Amino acid sequence: MPELTLVDGSGVRRDFPAKLTWQVIVCTVIAACGGLMFGYDIGISGGVTGMDMFLEKFFPEVYVRKHQAKANNYCKFSSQLLQLFTSSLYLAAIVGCFIGSICCKKRGRKPTMQIASVFFLVGAILNAAALNIGMLIAGRLCLGAGIGFGNQAVPLFISEIAPARYRGGLNLCFQLLITIGILTANVVNYATSKLHPYGWRISLGGAACPALLLLLGSVMIVETPTSLIERGKNEEGLHTLKKIRGVDNVDKEYEEISQAVEFSRQIRHPFKNLWKRSSRPQLVCGALIQIFQQFTGISVVMLYAPVLFQTMGLGENASLMSALMTNTVKPIGTLFAIFVVDRFGRRALLIEAAIQMFISLGAIGVILAVHLHSTNVVAKHYAVLVIVLVCVFLAGFAWSWGPLGWLIPSEIFPIETRSAGFSVAVIMNFVFTFLVAQTFLTMLCHLRAGTFFLYCAMLAVMCLFAKYFLPETKGVPIDEMVERVWKQHWFWKRCYKDHDTGEGGLDKPKDNTIA
Ligand code: BGC
DSSP, X not given: OOOOEEEOTTSOEEEOOOOOOHHHHHHHHHHTXXXXXXXXXXXXXXXXXXXXXXXXHHOHHHHHHHTOTTOOTTTTTOOHHHHHHHHXXXXXXXXXXXXXXXXXXXXXXXXXXXXXXXXXXXXHHHHHTOOSHHHHHHHHHHHHXXXXXHHHHHHHHHHHHSOGGGHHHHHHHHHHHHHHHHHHHHHHHHHHTTSTTTHHXXXXXXXXXXXXXXHHHGGGOOOOHHHHHHTTOHHHHHHXXXXXXXXXXXXXXXXXXXXXXXXXXXXXXXXXXXXXXXXHHHHHHHHHHHHHHHHTTHHHHHHHHHHHHHHTTOOHHHHHHHHHHHHHHHHHHHHHHHHHHHHHOHHHHHHHHHHHHHHHHHHHHHHHHHHOOSSOOOOHHHHHHHHHHHHHHHHHHHTTHHHHHHHHHHHHSOHHHHHHXXXXXXXXXXXXXXXXXXXXXXXXXXXXXXXXXXXXXXXXXHHHHHHHTOOOOTTOXXXXXXXXXXXXXXXXXXXXXXXXXXXXXOOOOGGGOOO
């Protein structure tokens, strides 16, 4: 496999000898099973909340309203309790992610992933066996904790083991498995929706499969060299670095990690340091990219796609079928991104996709505004057009804001604030997914098609953000971001002008720059 040659900002060629080894590929695929858990849950919740047998057992008033002939198209699924079922998971995920970030730093990335899979497993069992709404919500909380731990550890893990030149593509495997998880969940839902009255138990219990894959697979993976060195296991760190890079000459990279870790030891309170001026660029960009990921309107489309299709008058099966179709587009989109993200760069994908999603979401809004009134059913050809537009929207998301929402925050922070900073970004994802999930049905009920125009406006803002405020990070070694990316950026370099020194200051010593 090819050796890596890096070219720094000044055009000087520098070598970090490394091969893309099988070890790295296998570790990436196993860790990315964390994405499979996350995706399976997203797909299952959307489908199960559209199933009659599930609604009848746990949300009888929604069931009754859904079947009232004259129920309002935009309001028939609106129920605080039903929204709480979907979003309770995100509340637990926020807490899980915060604790997970401490665990990541103190115990390592690998045990954090293992804890994630155990939580998820317990949640799947509780949900499959649920006798009442209490058990259902308890299961959701465990699943949420699992997702919090997992989404914190997995992207960090992959970004740290990947050679710089392949980091983007490898990290995107996380999103690829999220989309495969969603697709699998749709297939399962489609099959179990016919199994009365317990199909939903199989759907929810199926979450145990990705959890087991991660748990059993994690026995085979290594800990990241950065995390080992950070916890004083230097020998093991060096040994692992040699193993995953497939070469003996890893001195430069080892030295760079050691220096970064050495500097990070002076930082006693990573969370406190995040609020310093010199952490601002990463914190703002990391958090914003995750918030923006949700403001694309993706959760609206994902969590409620089957509900949305039913609102448009497609039957229960037809809507599950179309959700299945639209979800096939996403893995293909992300697969495309895996091959181009380290070539075209992150920003080009983000800008192009924001425009594509703006157009498709706007068109959906117009069709709904003109053709979907309170109690009618939209003509078939318009319903089909909406499905096509949803596919265009999802393809854009799948090669941009979806995967890059995880990749960019995992690669922009220096080691001293990496775990804490990344957790803030991930928590933003959960908070905003929660807000969107909690408000969408109510918003749809009141704003109607206007909901979609609101997300269009956000997409315009995001496009400008990617163009002017987000620096390009492709190919830059993860521990050199401050020097080569942030200090060179037209806007963010101002955060490094005055010295942010003193106790807990974040500016690196001058000699830390590796020539
Ligand atoms: C997002 C989820 C979304 C999923 C869709 C993830 O990256 O965080 O909110 O539903 O992608 O593929």
